Amino acid sequence: QVQLVESGGGLVQAGGSLQLSCAFSGRAFRSYALGWFRQASGKEREFVAAITWNSDSTHYAESVKGRFTIVRDDAKNTVYLQMDSLKPEDTAVYYCAADNSDYDVSHYSNGMNYWGKGTLVTVSS
DSSP states (O other): OOEEEEEOOEEEETTOOEEEEEEEESSOGGGOEEEEEEEOTTSOOEEEEEEOTTSSOEEEOTTTTTTEEEEEETTTTEEEEEEOSOOGGGOEEEEEEEEOSOOOGGGGGGOOSEEOOOEEEEEEO
């Protein structure tokens, strides 16, 4: 059974930074691709970033490219999302996700198999 628990959300001013963490519990962390998605109020959930099981590839939504960085730490069974130059439009609930299927990294923008419960990020103007 895979469980994902996000942390690190909060309130930040526009232009600031925030790092989200996602702790993975379950078997074979290193066989899972990991990702982040977000859902703003009144909108559908959207893809943010993904990283392959071996960290050799990452993929980002155009809206966050150059500002957000996804990194995994296999020793800690944790994936991070470093968010810099935050904008008010980044305000959303951010969800961690995992998938043990072996696809090209861009495929994961369609969704993943396992989901956390989310952490709220609010960016004030």
